[in-house]
Amino acid sequence: SQTIHQWPATLVQPVGSPLSLECTVEGTSNPNLYWYRQAAGRGLQLLFYSVGIGQISSEVPQNLSASRPQDRQFILSSKKLLLSDSGFYLCAWSRGANEKLFFGSGTQLSVL
Amino acid sequence: AQSVTQLGSHVSVSEGALVLLRCNYSSSVPPYLFWYVQYPNQGLQLLLKYTSAATLVKGINDFEAEFKKSETSFHLTKPSAHMSDAAEYFCAVSDRESGGYQKVTFGTGTKLQVIP
Numbered sequence: 001s002q003t004i005h006q007w008p009a010t011l012v013q014p015v016g017s018p019l020s021l022e023c024t025v026e027g028t029s030n031p032n033l034y035w036y037r038q039a040a041g042r043g044l045q046l047l048f049y050s051v052g053i054g055q056i057s058s059e060v061p062q063n064l065s066a067s068r069p070q071d072r073q074f075i076l077s078s079k080k081l082l083l084s085d086s087g088f089y090l091c092a093w094s095r096g097a098n099e100k101l102f103f104g105s106g107t108q109l110s111v112l
Numbered sequence: 113a114q115s116v117t118q119l120g121s122h123v124s125v126s127e128g129a130l131v132l133l134r135c136n137y138s139s140s141v142p143p144y145l146f147w148y149v150q151y152p153n154q155g156l157q158l159l160l161k162y163t164s165a166a167t168l169v170k171g172i173n174d175f176e177a178e179f180k181k182s183e184t185s186f187h188l189t190k191p192s193a194h195m196s197d198a199a200e201y202f203c204a205v206s207d208r209e210s211g212g213y214q215k216v217t218f219g220t221g222t223k224l225q226v227i228p
Contacts, residue, residue: 006155043202043220044156090155098144098206101216103155 002027006091006104013111019064019078021107023091026072031093033074034101035066038088050074086111114139114205118219126227131190133222135177135203138184144206145186146216147177151199159201162186173197198226 006023013019025031035047046059048066056066063082067075074091091104119134137143144163148156160171167179177188186203203219 009153044218046216092155100146100158100161101148101156103148103157105155106153108153 002093002102004091004093004102004104006107008107009105010108011110013081013109015083015111016080019076019081019085019109021076021089021091021109023074023076023104024072025074025093028072028093028095030071032096032099033068034092034094035074035076036090036092038090038106044090048074048076081111083111085109114143114207114215114217116203116205116217116219118201118203118222120222121220122223122225124225124227125193127195128192131175131188131193131197131224133188133201133203133224135186135188135219136184137186137203137205139205139207141207145177145179146204146206147171147175147186147188148202148204148218149199150202150221156202159188193224193226195226195228198224200224 003026033050036044037047038044048056048058050056050068053068053071063085064078086109089107092101094101115138117136125131146161147159149159150156159175160169160177162169162179170176175188175190177186179186200221200223202221204216206216
């Protein structure tokens with residue numbers, strides 16, 4: 001069966017510090033991978049998606065970047081965090097277009 | 113462009129009462145429609161998915177949703193609320209012509225409170 005792992009579960013970082021959130025998927029190959037951010041009362045905002053190794057597309061301009069060094073690994077990064085980067089970050093995968101999304105358990109990021 | 117509107121950011125029902133969570137969508141092509149549930153501090157889980165095979169879609173935990181093209185709606189219902197249904201529910205729409213990736217647009221969510 002397929003599983004998705006996302007860590008850490010919670011993170012408190014000072015403004016200006018770097019960020020690295022990691023997501024891995026097991027039990028499937030060549031998944032579509034996604035990073036979402038969830039802000040209170042605003043639903044989920046798609047940040048990045050990837051259809052293959054090294055292929056990253058950004059949905060919104062921002063302080064964050066993403067990388068996919070391996071088929072089932074998706075990393076969300078920042079060189080310098082801003083206060084506005086605080087939020088709940090969710091990694092997800094799907095088998096293909098218009099297939100259901102499988103979500104990780106999320107990372108609550110607080111930038112102070 | 114596709115979009116989703118969830119009416120009511122908070123809904124309260126009594127235990128055993130009917131649950132109705134509203135969702136209206138807009139899409140330029142026949143859409144895929146989803147309902148996801150999120151329990152506190154967790155990721156989202158799929159409740160059900162509409163793919164045009166049938167307008168009434170049954171999901172997990174006795175939830176169901178009906179696709180009404182004329183009303184561009186996909187409301188979520190459950191005949192009898194349980195305390196364990198307290199969570200946040202998200203409606204989502206996916207464009208069938210998204211190509212190699214799935215652009216899913218989520219609603220802003222509805223928090224369901226179940227009163228004992």
